[in-house]
Amino acid sequence: MRALYKFDFIDKTAFVKYTRESCWVLRGLVCLGGLLFVWNAGLFAQRMVPDAPVSNFKIPVFGDDGYKIWDLRGKEGRYVNDQQIVVEGMELRVFSGDEAMHLEVTMESPQATIFIQDQRAVGNDLLFIRGPNFHIVGKGWLWNGKEKLIRIEDDVQVTFKESLGNAF
Template sequence: MSAPDSKFPAARKWLGVLCLLSAAVLAPAQTTTRIATDAPIVNFRLPTFTPEGFRQWLVRGTEARLMSAKEIDIRELTLTVFSGDAQDRIDTMILSPNAKVLTDTQVVSGTGAIRVIRDDLEATGTLWTYDHREKRVSMQQKVRVTFRAELKNFLQ
């Protein structure tokens, strides 16, 4: 009795060619995608989620540049901070023409203008920092705050 390959030498040859072609086509798909740090990312979006899977914040910008693995420079920043629970309510929006995002510490900062929008207040200023873990915005210059809430006994 002869081996099955000896009966179909042409089929074995085509099978070998097919295997080589498959390897050539699939090899590029298995390579790691690299992002160039010298080219901007247009219409940038970076969402973060709580351990439970709820939206925590969304960083968006018209253009972003990866300065390092932990630092992103963003033009036309829109930072949306969510409640982080099942309500998925927008808590705060932060707008700025230019900002730096430190992804490991969840700190966003800028030297230019900032606008902070909440249901109860709106604030503007310059030379600012937003610390997401502390839920705190600090502005050092040209600060203006407009409250939309009743301030009972504020002047007493």
């Protein structure tokens, strides 16, 4: 069996002279190492799934034009699957989605299930909604950001801050 490499010592410095066989072996080892690296990277590139809740988080969501359309904050978030997050202490703020970045409404609930890709949220607990001239409180709710719809099923209370002027 031949040696894969040879050493020549010149001025106490080692230089490697590669033979033809050693070049092919080295190329094979480099290719094998590259394949192992790609295979391992593929394993690690799979989605990491958190096994513990995330605390005090914020997720901004932007429209196609780059303006923020809403953001989600929570005291604690638990990953359910790629589409679903359960949030404790939810605060969801909806913006105008244009360069004015006007805050249209703020929604808070003790617990909610968020579907980020669908821009939806649902909850059975109380929902507190604050707008520029109103407050709404109720239970059993649904928010659909794409349709700009908020539905509250039970115990709804609405308070307007707008004066009626000389209407009566």
